[in-house]
Amino acid sequence: MTGTGGSGTPETSDPTTADGLDGTESPMLAALVRLRDALRRNALPLDIAGAEDARVAREELVHQLDDYVLPRLVRFDAPLLVVVGGSTGAGKSTLVNSLVGTRVTVPGVLRPTTRSPVLVHHPDDARWFGAERVLPGLERTEQQTNDQGALQLVATTAMPPGLAMLDAPDVDSVEESNRVLAAQLLAAADLWLFVTTAARYADQVPWDYLRMAADRSASVAIVLDRTAPDAVAEVRSHLARMLTARGLSDCPLFVVEEVPVGGDGLLPVRAVDQVRDWLADLAQDQDARAVVVKQTLEGALRSISQRAHLLADAAAEQIAVRGRLQREVDQSYADAAAAVDEAxxxxxxxxxxxxxxxxxxxxxxxxxxxxxxxxxxxxxxxxxxxxxxxxxxxxxxxxxxxxxxxxxxxxxxxxxxxxxxxxxxxxxxxxxxxxxxxxxxxxxxxxxxxxxxxxxxxxxxxxxxxxxxxxxxxxxxxxxxxxxxxxxxxxxxxxxxxxxxxxxxxxxxxxxxxxxxxxxxxxxxxxxxxxxxxxxxxxxxxxxxxxxxxxxxxxxxxxxxTVAVPLDGADEIRQATRTMDDERFAQKTAEQAAERAERERAAQVEDLL
Incomplete structure (x- = not known):
């Protein structure tokens, strides 16, 4: 992948504000900011049934809003972020280095590998990846580090402008912190480049992530890595059937045959040329990038709506339990006062x-x-x-x-x-x-x-x-x-x-x-x-x-x-979600109307001809 020049796109505002591209307030963005703030205030602190799962879901949703949805809504034309994730030992880092054509990320020798994620981008796109934009919770560094709270930025002209690639931890790592970070990074992706191998492609954990991607209509491409040449047809056919059965039949599927790694730590160019060419074409085609971003963003918004309503229910349950505990207190001491009054x-x-x-x-x-x-x-x-x-x-x-x-x-x-x-x-x-x-x-x-x-x-x-x-x-x-x-x-x-x-x-x-x-x-x-x-x-x-x-x-x-349960928390979450849903419906209606108008215009032109 070779760079072709700068994008020349101007700076943008803080993604956590509610300003749209034209400087006016976007109802969708404002609703999502309110939703994010409501979720932050509702920590679901009471230990009731299902609370721990709801807390995890809440944290994931807040991360996705901060890491991806809000920044992407603010600048729809920001570079496409491709997150490379997959199973342990699938060769993700080697694949990233080989696609870029130089060693930009260090493959792990020992498992589990513990290091910061690495984001590779063209130098002209550096401003898009500052701390106030995508993945704002990760500290920026230009040095390799084992700090999982940091994001290592690597600028190279080997990457085409308009596209960046992020090497993520293993989704099935034995270390929970690695798995949590991997899930966070994948939720921040415009495109998930899922890497698996002929020996690991049927493992359950990666497929759990792929199912989640399908549920959210996220853009996904599959790389079947380290596949013996004589097994390519059989494994590719079986994997394709599995993808179809799980609603991912439209995902591009690439095969990287098992070949020796060169002394520079890279795979031969021919081994990865299909993937590299596809990503390069995507980087150069603004319309194609927009399609990928739109699909992932719409899927994320639809998923956020569903999950937010569930979290509103969880918040309502917290309110109900807190109210019940408070009523026990109030009634007990009211009865005590009445007993003293009577006596x-x-x-x-x-x-x-x-x-x-x-x-x-x-x-x-x-x-x-x-x-x-x-x-x-x-x-x-x-x-x-x-x-x-x-x-x-x-x-x-x-x-x-x-x-x-x-x-x-x-x-x-x-x-x-x-x-x-x-x-x-x-x-x-x-x-x-x-x-x-x-x-x-x-x-x-x-x-x-x-x-x-x-x-x-x-x-x-x-x-x-x-x-x-x-x-x-x-x-x-x-x-x-x-x-x-x-x-x-x-x-x-x-x-x-x-x-x-x-x-x-x-x-x-x-x-x-x-x-x-x-x-x-x-x-x-x-x-x-x-x-x-x-x-x-x-x-x-x-x-x-x-x-x-x-x-x-x-x-x-x-x-x-001490366990703050906002009494209006559930209503606040629901109201922000309803506003978001209304705006999604309005946008979809407007798009359909525009498509109908375009078809009618085309038909009129054809009649004139």
């Missing part, structure tokens, strides 16, 4: 130590015994019955503090256990639990101290309410008799039995306690003030409980945030 309103707390200390404060004799039948006249006599002292009010407060703290800790532990059990039953949740450590299976270590502080602050708030409400009653005998602490604990008791059914003869232990507290408060502040104080105290308690549990709930939210 602090139905008299549950007015038992045990709290009840004993309260009875000591208000007296256990005629006062409580008379509640069942003499509630109506209690207001006038309650002041004479209460015999509590400041230290007794403090004991009630301490008992309330302890009981409320225990209640909060129990409900927080139950909520954490419930979330842990639900997440443990889900593969994605299980990983999140493991990554989050033991703290996510129990209430946080600081919860007990936080609960103690919240309860004490609530009790202080209750005392402040009483103090503020009684500001103009400081000289009242009753206010002085009960004191702020006594009235405060009475208000707490009323709050804790606000739904205990305190009416007439139905008064129970909790209700009796609440009636005493309510009548005591009414004797000082009046009915309306007591209702207002109780509502305010209960609201303040609920707010503090919600804050405590919200801190606990947020631990799981932060864990979920």
């Amino acid at each position: 602090t309103a139905d008299g549950t707390l007015l038992r045990g130590e709290v009840l004993a200390r309260w009875q000591e404060f208000v007296g256990t004799g005629e006062l409580l015994q008379g509640l069942e039948s003499k509630v109506s006249w209690l207001r006038d006599r309650i002041g004479n019955a209460v015999r509590g002292r400041p230290q007794q009010a403090g004991r009630v407060s301490t008992a309330v503090e302890s009981g409320l703290q225990t209640l909060l800790l129990e409900r927080a532990e139950e909520a954490a256990e419930r979330v842990a059990a639900a997440w443990e039953a889900d593969p994605a949740g299980r990983v999140l639990l493991e990554d989050g450590g033991r703290d996510l299976t129990r209430a946080s270590r600081s919860f007990r101290a936080d609960a103690e502080r919240a309860v004490r602050e609530w009790q202080q708030g209750v005392l402040d309410m009483v103090r503020s409400e009684g500001a103009d009653k400081r000289t009242s005998a009753r206010f002085l008799a009960y004191g702020v602490n006594g009235l405060g604990v009475a208000l707490m008791v009323v709050v804790f039995a606000s739904t205990a059914g305190v009416t007439g003869a139905e008064v129970g232990i909790a209700g009796a306690s609440a009636v005493v507290g309510k009548k005591l408060l009414e004797a000082v502040f009046g009915d309306q003030a007591v209702r207002r104080l109780a509502a305010a105290a209960r609201s303040d308690l609920g707010r503090r409980v919600d804050q405590l549990l919200e801190v606990e709930r947020e631990r799981y939210g932060r864990r979920l945030e």
